[in-house]
Amino acid sequence: MEFTKITEQASVHNDLEKKSISELLHIINEEDHSVPMAIKKALPQIENAIKQVVFQLKKGGRLFYIGAGTSGRLGILDASECPPTYGVSPDLVIGIIAGGDYAIRHAVENAEDNLNQGWLDLQSHQINNNDIVVGIAASGTTPYVINALKMCNTHDIPTVSISCNPNSPLSQSSKFPIEVIVGPEVITGSSRMKAGTAQKLVLNMISTTTMIQLGKVKGNKMVDMKMTNAKLIQRGIQMLVEELQVSEQEAKSLLEKHQNVRKAIIQYKK
Missing domain, CATH: 1.10.8 (Helicase, Ruva Protein; domain 3)
Incomplete structure (x- = not known):
């Protein structure tokens, strides 16, 4: 199957600058409606990935998210919300972004193109084969993420990927690929939009379902939450x-x- 970069294909909406605010809102909303349906098609892939996440965490491992730009920020967001929501250690779910903490708020030039840094960033946490790593990249072509997963594979560390293109290099580098095909963005190539929304929803599924499976929810309540306000x-x-x-x-x-x-x-x- 040939790799097609759908996330970079031209938007089906033209002359956006000539449209009213109302028209733009309806266009964006209409496109956003497609995201949950795309995720529904990927549910079997998501389920397989979560089964492995739960298995690794039950034997004492950790869950790592690694990405660049929007994808990295979304991973950090999901990881940072696990301790207050479920009362777990900040070391159980760890978000890593290309370019380090500075990149959470600022674009870091060429950070996503660094082949070796992803693995070095994981190594700084003494990563081992009890852990599991989720590589996040809308395009599925980010070198920082792809090479990190390849290195994990060579060290027998389970790998998951979340991308929005079919049969991407990232998927091929992952033991448990998740592909949510949301189509071209409203603004051509702006994958922080539908692709970002898809990634956020999948990350919600991974962390929420995992924490329920680990016994962190009773009924439907967050009985281990940290009461910080x-x-x-x-x-x-x-x-x-x-x-x-x-x-x-x-x-x-x-x-x-x-x-x-x-x-x-x-x-x-x-």
């Missing part, structure tokens, strides 16, 4: 009210004592 403390109190059928005041006392919804439930039921 008033909103989350109130949410924790409400969880206890509903789960234990106690008053709000008693729930508040339990939460203050145990500082964790799950611990409060366990101790109360004892």
Whole structure:
């Protein structure tokens, strides 16, 4: 199968600068509607990847996301939200971006073209074959990511990829490729749009499903969340009210004592 870079194909929408705000919004919204359907087609690939993620984490490994530009930022976003949401260590899900932390806010020239740096960045975390690495690149052609996965493969470290082109070099370098084909962007080549949305949704699926499988959710509640503000403390109190059928005041006392919804439930039921 020949590799086609759909993410770089010309937009089907022309003369955008001549369109009204309303017209532009309807065009973007119409295109965005295609993303969930593209993901639906990739669900079997996503499921296979998550099974391996859960397997690696259950045996003590870590989940790494690695990417450049928008893809790298999305990986860092997903990784950074796991500790407060699920109460896990910041070292369990780790996001790495080409160009380092500076690149989270700024474009770093040629960072994505560096063949060796991705593997070096992974090595700085003492990566091993208990871990699993998810390479993210809309085009599926980013050298920084591709070579990092190739090096992982040679060291028997499981690899997943998320891209938006079929049969890309990244997919070929991955043991568990995920391909979400969203088609050309509204603005030609602007893969932070539909492709970025697709990547974000897939990353949500990976981290959320994995954390549920690891026992970090009870019913549909985040019982291990870190209560870092008033909103989350109130949410924790409400969880206890509903789960234990106690008053709000008693729930508040339990939460203050145990500082964790799950611990409060366990101790109360004892």
